[in-house]
Each structure stands twice: as structure tokens, then as C-alpha cells.
Amino acid sequence: MELARIFNGKKFMWDGKVYTNEKERNEITQKYKDDGFEVETVEEGNQYFVFTRRVVTEVIVEGQPI
Numbered sequence: 001m002e003l004a005r006i007f008n009g010k011k012f013m014w015d016g017k018v019y020t021n022e023k024e025r026n027e028i029t030q031k032y033k034d035d036g037f038e039v040e041t042v043e044e045g046n047q048y049f050v051f052t053r054r055v056v057t058e059v060i061v062e063g064q065p066i
Contacts, residue, residue: 015052029041
């Protein structure tokens with residue numbers, strides 16, 4: 001499985017897990033969505049692969065500028 005795939009012109013990263021049933025895939029997909037991720041899934045045979053992406057909206061920089 002590729003580590004990254006392009007869906008609708010956007011790069012998504014594979015979460016590294018193989019899901020073996022649709023219920024499990026739906027549960028993890030909803031959890032990622034609740035955490036603010038965009039989610040795409042791929043079904044190959046009886047296996048499901050979940051790809052996620054999240055746009056960084058805030059960057060916190062600590063310390064003094066040099």
C-alpha cells in the first residue's frame with residue numbers, strides 16, 4: 001500500500017492500518033472526522049485502507065527570535 005495518495009487534487013496519508021470490516025472502517029473514519037481530519041477510504045478485496053489529511057490552521061512558536 002502506498003503511504004500517500006491523491007484524492008481530488010489533495011494529498012492524503014495512509015494511517016498505516018488495514019481494516020478488515022466495514023463497521024471498523026466506519027468507526028475509525030468518524031473518529032478522524034471528529035478530530036478535524038479530512039478522510040478518504042479505499043476498499044481492496046475484503047480490506048479497507050483509511051487515508052487522512054488535516055490542514056494546519058495555527059502554528060505556535062516558542063522561544064525568542066534570533
